[in-house]
Amino acid sequence: xxxxxxxxxxxxxxxxxLEGGWGHHFARVLRVHPGEEIPIVAAGVxxxxxxxxxxxxxxxxxxxxxAALPRRDPRAAIYVVQGLPKGDxxxxxxxxxxxxxxxxxxxxxxxxxxxxxxxERARGKLERWQRIAEEAASQAQRDMxxxxxxxxxxxxxxxxxxxxxxxxxxxxxxxxxxxxxxxVVATNASRxxxxxxxxxxxxxxxxxxxxxxxxxxxxxxxxxxxxxxxxETAGLVALSALLYALGDLAHxxxxxxxxx
Amino acid sequence: xxxxxxxxxxxxxxxxxLEGGWGHHFARVLRVHPGEEIPIVAAGVxxxxxxxxxxxxxxxxxxxxxAALPRRDPRAAIYVVQGLPKGDxxxxxxxxxxxxxxxxxxxxxxxxxxxxxxxERARGKLERWQRIAEEAASQAQRDMxxxxxxxxxxxxxxxxxxxxxxxxxxxxxxxxxxxxxxxVVATNASRxxxxxxxxxxxxxxxxxxxxxxxxxxxxxxxxxxxxxxxxETAGLVALSALLYALGDLAHxxxxxxxxx
Numbered sequence: 001x002x003x004x005x006x007x008x009x010x011x012x013x014x015x016x017x018l019e020g021g022w023g024h025h026f027a028r029v030l031r032v033h034p035g036e037e038i039p040i041v042a043a044g045v046x047x048x049x050x051x052x053x054x055x056x057x058x059x060x061x062x063x064x065x066x067a068a069l070p071r072r073d074p075r076a077a078i079y080v081v082q083g084l085p086k087g088d089x090x091x092x093x094x095x096x097x098x099x100x101x102x103x104x105x106x107x108x109x110x111x112x113x114x115x116x117x118x119x120e121r122a123r124g125k126l127e128r129w130q131r132i133a134e135e136a137a138s139q140a141q142r143d144m145x146x147x148x149x150x151x152x153x154x155x156x157x158x159x160x161x162x163x164x165x166x167x168x169x170x171x172x173x174x175x176x177x178x179x180x181x182x183x184v185v186a187t188n189a190s191r192x193x194x195x196x197x198x199x200x201x202x203x204x205x206x207x208x209x210x211x212x213x214x215x216x217x218x219x220x221x222x223x224x225x226x227x228x229x230x231x232e233t234a235g236l237v238a239l240s241a242l243l244y245a246l247g248d249l250a251h252x253x254x255x256x257x258x259x260x
Numbered sequence: 261x262x263x264x265x266x267x268x269x270x271x272x273x274x275x276x277x278l279e280g281g282w283g284h285h286f287a288r289v290l291r292v293h294p295g296e297e298i299p300i301v302a303a304g305v306x307x308x309x310x311x312x313x314x315x316x317x318x319x320x321x322x323x324x325x326x327a328a329l330p331r332r333d334p335r336a337a338i339y340v341v342q343g344l345p346k347g348d349x350x351x352x353x354x355x356x357x358x359x360x361x362x363x364x365x366x367x368x369x370x371x372x373x374x375x376x377x378x379x380e381r382a383r384g385k386l387e388r389w390q391r392i393a394e395e396a397a398s399q400a401q402r403d404m405x406x407x408x409x410x411x412x413x414x415x416x417x418x419x420x421x422x423x424x425x426x427x428x429x430x431x432x433x434x435x436x437x438x439x440x441x442x443x444v445v446a447t448n449a450s451r452x453x454x455x456x457x458x459x460x461x462x463x464x465x466x467x468x469x470x471x472x473x474x475x476x477x478x479x480x481x482x483x484x485x486x487x488x489x490x491x492e493t494a495g496l497v498a499l500s501a502l503l504y505a506l507g508d509l510a511h512x513x514x515x516x517x518x519x520x
Binding site: 070071072073074096099100101139140141142176177178180181182183223224225226227228229230233236237240241243244245247248249250251252 | 330331332333334356359360361399400401402436437438440441442443483484485486487488489490493496497500501503504505507508509510511512
């Protein structure tokens with residue numbers, strides 16, 4: 001059953017009516033019945049709910065709100081910066097990174113990005129990307145929808161970095177052959193609740209100027225191995241490996257300290 | 261520059277003429293010039309070669325074969341068993357798993373696989389899948405093209421398992437909540453040159469009967485974490501995490517014992 005993201009907090013025992021898109025989806029597409037469970041993340045808190053009434057004609061489902069559920073999201077917040085790639089690759093990247101567990105996705109126009117987005121087109125894209133993230137988060141049973149943002153230039157990336165204030169910034173770079181993800185994790189992994197940024201260049205990779213900019217914000221260039229990964233693959237690999245390294249690819253009921 | 265996979269061994273100093281598909285690709289699509297380097301994997305040995313002559317009209321390129329190059333493939337052989345998914349998802353899975361570093365891909369018709377392939381259709385699919393693997397291996401600078409095979413039933417999977425004789429078989433299973441990849445790696449990672457199998461079910465997951473079959477061949481069910489991964493994502497995540505765990509997401513010149 002997909003998870004509903006609901007903006008306001010809910011309390012155990014409350015009755016809630018799902019209308020609009022979600023109501024339609026449960027009443028008419030999934031055709032739920034009274035007694036079935038629908039998980040709802042209410043203002044960040046995942047809760048079980050039980051269907052009490054279904055009105056397919058009006059696309060409405062009434063649920064009885066139950067207890068809070070264990071959290072499923074990774075303890076570490078890993079943000080992905082993705083250099084704007086060609087075509088609709090960004091959609092796949094957002095879907096997969098959300099599913100795997102990214103805390104947020106920053107799409108960055110880079111010097112070697114072939115595509116250029118006007119302000120208006122960027123707005124349209126962002127709406128679509130955010131919808132893809134919400135759908136993927138719902139399917140994957142995430143506790144939150146990772147925000148998708150767009151940086152048209154480097155100052156916008158810098159402003160975003162100041163805002164999220166990451167402990168470690170990793171820049172995946174084919175030119176780097178000495179430092180691996182292991183090396184960085186070995187010296188940085190102990191911090192609980194750490195915020196990481198993993199940056200991936202567009203198809204043509206980073207320019208020297210971009211490398212220098214990343215250096216000025218304290219980023220560590222890393223290698224992901226000897227094979228050449230496509231831009232749409234590198235982020236998924238880095239995210240998976242880092243979540244594994246931080247113990248976040250284990251089931252939460254088996255992981256220590258994740259049952260809050 | 262993409263890597264050419266050449267079936268026969270080559271020696272340093274030899275002259276080789278690339279014709280057919282590769283000749284066309286280098287002479288007419290990439291338009292190489294004398295002096296440019298083309299990496300060629302000859303009977304499993306990656307070598308640098310230098311273009312000596314180009315004949316665009318006939319789609320031919322002559323190269324001078326140089327020294328052997330350092331190997332780029334993971335030391336651990338990780339095979340992926342993928343329950344046949346819907347639509348053309350299998351193509352993306354083959355492309356991505358090849359790129360990341362799979363040693364081979366076994367597509368298995370499972371009880372919950374929606375698609376069914378007749379023998380003839382399977383032959384056609386396999387040809388296409390193998391071509392996708394070769395292209396991805398070439399782009400990713402792999403040392404080999406992972407063989408893609410198809411098992412129409414469980415006895416075929418079993419026969420394949422006997423043939424590759426893996427040290428460890430991991431079955432990714434949403435129903436498993438106790439054992440993680442970490443737990444398995446902790447007890448199995450020391451064996452160098454180990455052969456691993458990572459099995460992923462189709463969209464509907466494994467049936468109880470399939471779980472039982474995996475148990476009979478000594479497979480370990482593992483969790484990939486609390487989020488629900490789509491079938492086309494689980495393999496990439498498991499492969500990335502396992503390669504990381506085994507030290508194979510570091511550049512080969514930095515990894516110990518990889519320069520053979």
